[in-house]
Amino acid sequence: MDNRRFDNMSLERRAWNIRRKALRMGEVQGQGYIGQALGIADVLAASFFHALNHRPDDPEWEGRDRFLLSIGHYAIALYAALIEAGILPEDELETYGMDDSRMPMSGMASYTPGMEITGGSLGHGLGIAVGMAMGLKRKDNPAFVYNLMSDGELGEGSTWEAAMSAVQHGLGNLICLVDFNDQQADGKATEALARVPEEGKWAAFGWHTQRVDGNDMAAVVAALDAARAEPGDRPRVIIFDTLMCKGVDFLEARESAHFVRVDPDEWARALETLDAGMPE
Ligand SMILES: Cc1ncc(C[n+]2csc(CCOP(=O)(O)OP(=O)(O)O)c2C)c(N)n1
Numbered sequence: 001m002d003n004r005r006f007d008n009m010s011l012e013r014r015a016w017n018i019r020r021k022a023l024r025m026g027e028v029q030g031q032g033y034i035g036q037a038l039g040i041a042d043v044l045a046a047s048f049f050h051a052l053n054h055r056p057d058d059p060e061w062e063g064r065d066r067f068l069l070s071i072g073h074y075a076i077a078l079y080a081a082l083i084e085a086g087i088l089p090e091d092e093l094e095t096y097g098m099d100d101s102r103m104p105m106s107g108m109a110s111y112t113p114g115m116e117i118t119g120g121s122l123g124h125g126l127g128i129a130v131g132m133a134m135g136l137k138r139k140d141n142p143a144f145v146y147n148l149m150s151d152g153e154l155g156e157g158s159t160w161e162a163a164m165s166a167v168q169h170g171l172g173n174l175i176c177l178v179d180f181n182d183q184q185a186d187g188k189a190t191e192a193l194a195r196v197p198e199e200g201k202w203a204a205f206g207w208h209t210q211r212v213d214g215n216d217m218a219a220v221v222a223a224l225d226a227a228r229a230e231p232g233d234r235p236r237v238i239i240f241d242t243l244m245c246k247g248v249d250f251l252e253a254r255e256s257a258h259f260v261r262v263d264p265d266e267w268a269r270a271l272e273t274l275d276a277g278m279p280e
């Protein structure tokens with residue numbers, strides 16, 4: 001796939017690099033939300049290497065598109081993307097989750113360049129994104145705000161309050177990315193609350209809505225492009241159906257869980273399995 005602002009490395013390879021870095025961090029710490037990181041890697045690669053207008057050497061550039069990690073527990077995934085994009089140095093990967101590291105296990109804005117908000121109290125990211133998008137609009141700053149959130153957060157009332165105010169304020173500069181891995185803390189997201197089709201719900205709230213396979217790079221890129229190109233002032237959402245642990249078959253096959261079990265002797269095997277599938 002096209003990789004506009006960086007070099008000729010394919011987005012598939014970028015996604016693979018993000019997966020590998022996340023797995024390595026998991027190995028360093030002996031734990032981590034690795035299922036989520038492997039699942040969302042394609043969306044992160046397409047965001048940081050295709051969609052986002054940003055400057056890796058100046059992460060606070062006023063004109064940057066903001067990328068908000070509403071789901072603080074996905075920090076391992078975002079760190080891998082920030083390292084891959086050159087916003088964080090590669091050698092810091094080895095400090096993941098350690099005392100004094102800039103990469104704590106849950107995302108903290110004050111610790112990490114490129115971590116725009118302290119996420120993790122679920123259901124708040126979209127409200128923060130609405131405020132940022134309003135501020136940018138008032139300042140005539142053409143940047144977009146991307147908010148990465150989870151299917152678990154679709155069960156939070158605050159998400160839908162924010163969704164309504166985004167429409168009310170005509171925030172065409174807001175793009176919400178939902179990782180629909182059908183997993184939350186206690187089981188499947190689709191079994192936790194009565195769910196009408198999510199895309200119909202967002203559309204009824206007045207959002208420009210798409211739903212695509214979040215592990216199909218061409219589909220991810222097309223959806224990100226369409227969200228940005230959409231004229232008018234409707235906020236935009238893309239629901240990405242993703243597979244937890246994508247790219248490591250024996251973990252993909254494991255019973256799906258919020259915190260996937262990886263035994264101490266399995267990290268090396270997971271890396272070997274991933275390596276066997278390295279794309280061009
Ligand atoms: C407001 C709030 N309630 C509960 C939690 C505890 N919690 C942390 S992660 C998580 C799972 C939520 O589902 P999702 O974000 O879809 O998680 P996934 O299993 O896909 O990582 C929960 C309930 C929290 N962080 N914030």
Ligand SMILES: [Mg+2]
Pocket residue numbers: 150151152179180181182183184189
């Ligand atoms: Mg989930």
